[in-house]
Structures are given as structure tokens and as C-alpha cells.
Amino acid sequence: MKFAGVVCFLASVVAASIAHAADPSYVGSWKFTSALVAPWADPQHKPDSAEQARLMGKMVLVKAKEILGPRPFACAKPQYKLTDYGAxxxxxxxxxxxQHSSKKADPKALAASLGFTGDKIKTLETGCEIDFxxxxxxxxxAGLNDYVYTLKKQ
Structure with a gap:
């Protein structure tokens, strides 16, 4: 009987360890820290900065079954998928x-100008309006309305 109890306890410890190890790295609090006009924005028309001002300093909480935060980043029922994309x-x-509009527009150089390195960029598809x-x-x-927003994990 003691042996069965020990086995049961060890099994629950192992299961908890596996569940913790499987926690996605994207779950947690993310803070809007900066924004810049996106490379794809029309240079003849400055994007509206009201949304940028509304988002700066705000938090997005990515949970296993929902995303909390300012619109349009909030999502009641995300369908998460991690994908490695090219630039x-x-x-x-x-x-x-x-690049289709101008052969001079090099996707890798554009991505590098935003801080991305390497050939593959990990992307969290949310199944909602915004991907990270x-x-x-x-x-x-994240890109939204001709801005690229940077969020830092808290």
C-alpha cells in the first residue's frame, strides 16, 4: 500500500513537471514599449497617431485560452499556432x-530593419486579428494600421 502511494505521488510530480515544461513561452504579460511607422505605409500619408498613443504603456495578457488587452489585441477564443515564417x-x-511592387524591397533587409535576424521568424498566429x-x-x-508595435515580456 505504501509503495502504491509513493508511485502515485511520483506520477503526479512527473505529470506536473511535464505540464509546466509544456507551458508555451508566449503565455504571460506583454507591454507596449514602442511603435514606428511600418515600412509598408504610404510615405505620402502619415498614419493616424491616436491609436499609437492609446496603446503605449498598455499591457496584453496572453493566456492559454484568451488574450486580454486593448482592442483589437484582445481575443476571447484564440486558436494558437506557432509557425516559422520567412521574412x-x-x-x-x-x-x-x-517586393512585388518594387524589386528593390528586400524582405530580409526590411525584417532586419525591425530587429529580426535569421532566416526563420517565429510567429504566433492567434486566429484573431493580430499575429505576433x-x-x-x-x-x-505586431503590425496594425501602418504601425509596427513592439511589446516586451514583463
Whole structure:
């Protein structure tokens, strides 16, 4: 009987360890720290800065089954999917579209100008309006209305 109790206890410890290890790295609090006009924005029209001002300093809480935060970053029922994209596919393929318009627009150079390195960029697809692109484990970027927003993990 003692042996069964010990086995049961060890099994629960192992299960808890596995569950903790499986926690996605994107879960947690993320703070808007900066924004800049997106490379794809029309240089003839300055984007409205009201949204940028509204978001700066605010938090986005990414949870296992919801995203809390200011609109449009909040999401009641996200369908998470982690994907490795090439530079041409981040920001819903904006850099690829730019390259189709002008061969001088190099997706890798555009991504590098925003801090991305390497050939693959980890992206969290949310199934909602916004996807998050990882610059590193503590920094994500998201595109919205001709701005690129940087969020830092808290």
C-alpha cells in the first residue's frame, strides 16, 4: 500500500513537471514599449497617431485560452499556432507584397530593419486579428494600421 502511494505521488510530480515544461513561452504579460511607422505605409500619408498613443504603456495578457488587452489585441477564443515564417511572410505577407511592387524591397533587409535576424521568424498566429512575430524570447512585434508595435515580456 505504501509503495502504491509513493508511485502515485511520483506520477503526479512527473505529470506536473511535464505540464509546466509544456507551458508555451508566449503565455504571460506583454507591454507596449514602442511603435514606428511600418515600412509598408504610404510615405505620402502619415498614419493616424491616436491609436499609437492609446496603446503605449498598455499591457496584453496572453493566456492559454484568451488574450486580454486593448482592442483589437484582445481575443476571447484564440486558436494558437506557432509557425516559422520567412521574412516575406511576416506582417501578413506585407514585405512580399512590397517586393512585388518594387524589386528593390528586400524582405530580409526590411525584417532586419525591425530587429529580426535569421532566416526563420517565429510567429504566433492567434486566429484573431493580430499575429505576433518574435524578435527574441522577450520581444514581439505586431503590425496594425501602418504601425509596427513592439511589446516586451514583463
Amino acid at each position: 516575406d511572410m511576416i506582417f501578413q505577407g506585407a514585405f512580399d507584397e512590397m 512575430h518574435f524578435v527574441d524570447d522577450a520581444t514581439i512585434e
